[in-house]
Amino acid sequence: MTESQNPPEFPAGKALVVIGIVAVAFNLRPAAVSVGPVLQEIIRDLHMSPTTAGLLTSMPVIAFSVFGALAPSSARALGGHRVTLAALVAVVLGLLLRAWTASTPLFLLFSLLALAGMATANVLLPSLVKRHFPDHVGRMTAVYTTSMAIGLTTASVTTVPVASQFAEQGWRMGLGVWALVAIVALLPWVALARGDTRSAGPTQRIGLRDVARTRLGWLMAAFFGFQSLQAYAVFGWFAQVYRDAGFSADVAGLLLGLITAIAIPFSFWVPSYAARSETQRTLLLVLMACYPVGYLGLIFAPVEGAVLWAVIVGVGTSVFPLALTLIGLRARTSEGTAALSGFTQAVGYGIATVGPFGVGALYDLTGGWTVPLVVLTALTGVQLLTGLACIRPAYIEDQLPS
Numbered sequence: 001m002t003e004s005q006n007p008p009e010f011p012a013g014k015a016l017v018v019i020g021i022v023a024v025a026f027n028l029r030p031a032a033v034s035v036g037p038v039l040q041e042i043i044r045d046l047h048m049s050p051t052t053a054g055l056l057t058s059m060p061v062i063a064f065s066v067f068g069a070l071a072p073s074s075a076r077a078l079g080g081h082r083v084t085l086a087a088l089v090a091v092v093l094g095l096l097l098r099a100w101t102a103s104t105p106l107f108l109l110f111s112l113l114a115l116a117g118m119a120t121a122n123v124l125l126p127s128l129v130k131r132h133f134p135d136h137v138g139r140m141t142a143v144y145t146t147s148m149a150i151g152l153t154t155a156s157v158t159t160v161p162v163a164s165q166f167a168e169q170g171w172r173m174g175l176g177v178w179a180l181v182a183i184v185a186l187l188p189w190v191a192l193a194r195g196d197t198r199s200a201g202p203t204q205r206i207g208l209r210d211v212a213r214t215r216l217g218w219l220m221a222a223f224f225g226f227q228s229l230q231a232y233a234v235f236g237w238f239a240q241v242y243r244d245a246g247f248s249a250d251v252a253g254l255l256l257g258l259i260t261a262i263a264i265p266f267s268f269w270v271p272s273y274a275a276r277s278e279t280q281r282t283l284l285l286v287l288m289a290c291y292p293v294g295y296l297g298l299i300f301a302p303v304e305g306a307v308l309w310a311v312i313v314g315v316g317t318s319v320f321p322l323a324l325t326l327i328g329l330r331a332r333t334s335e336g337t338a339a340l341s342g343f344t345q346a347v348g349y350g351i352a353t354v355g356p357f358g359v360g361a362l363y364d365l366t367g368g369w370t371v372p373l374v375v376l377t378a379l380t381g382v383q384l385l386t387g388l389a390c391i392r393p394a395y396i397e398d399q400l401p402s
Helices: 013-026 036-046 050-068 071-078 080-098 104-132 137-164 171-194 208-212 215-244 249-276 281-300 306-316 319-329 334-352 354-366 370-390
Strands: none
Touching (some): 013 104, 036 137, 036 249, 050 354, 071 104, 080 104, 104 137, 104 334, 249 281, 281 306, 281 319, 281 370, 319 334
């Protein structure tokens, strides 16, 4: 599909599409990051083992890998807007049900349901942007990644205060409140889904297997995977890192919130800058340097420099909007973007699964955070090398097998 073959705008207009994209983006992280600040309370009340807790913190990347792979084909068959609406319904149900179960297996199952919805919408967003705004990929990616960062930060900072307003097991309210937010995000997609259409016409069908036969597909998947490994290790465990350093649950949540808040302005600036720049090399090098500085700082001065290291690591997490922007820039069409996004995120999040689970396992094995942080520091080197390869100009359609 060439840009001129993109389907016409829906009667609801571009404004509703923008509102819908912003609303769904805001809800793509709370189900994952709201767990970390109250993880200690969840472990206590549900009698979770450390291994199960490690599985819980790994579930976002597992879900994103498995269910993200299904998103492109589902969108082709049913329509991208309908699938996005169904994804939000899954988020609402999963968040509501997990907040009130007393069973660890059911808590994991309902978390997986919410995360499956997040994963599906996460993969579809780049293709929706390419479909409706083919000439403004950088600008619209900036808009939705900023909304995503705001949602992430809000969940990180407010989950503990909400939970503290209630008596025992207040963590349930801290998690459940995000279902109400997701219900609001449903509304524009109900309208958009009514006019949705399946892919039709003389489009080039690009499947995940096709992308898997390209060099660019694997490079993008590796880059995305290692950045997600870093990010979800941070989101899943850094609140506990701060608590083990002696900070209260409230302060630990605020420090994690600072990491995510720092990413908000960068989420708006990075995609626009990357889209209009001939090369993203300097940007990549600066962002990647932040991870090792922040990690080593936490090893040697976790209390004295806590705020500084949180700011630096927060800047480093802005590699994420760069990776999402590259998905749009490395495809010529919305079909190519959907396929590249699906493959990149499915394989990438599979790689990232090692992050939260591995950090938890290393912590259990060593009884401290030094070894996990050293390992994360070493992995930034691999991430940098794959990133440098991905910023070279190329298009996925040009590498597809004939």
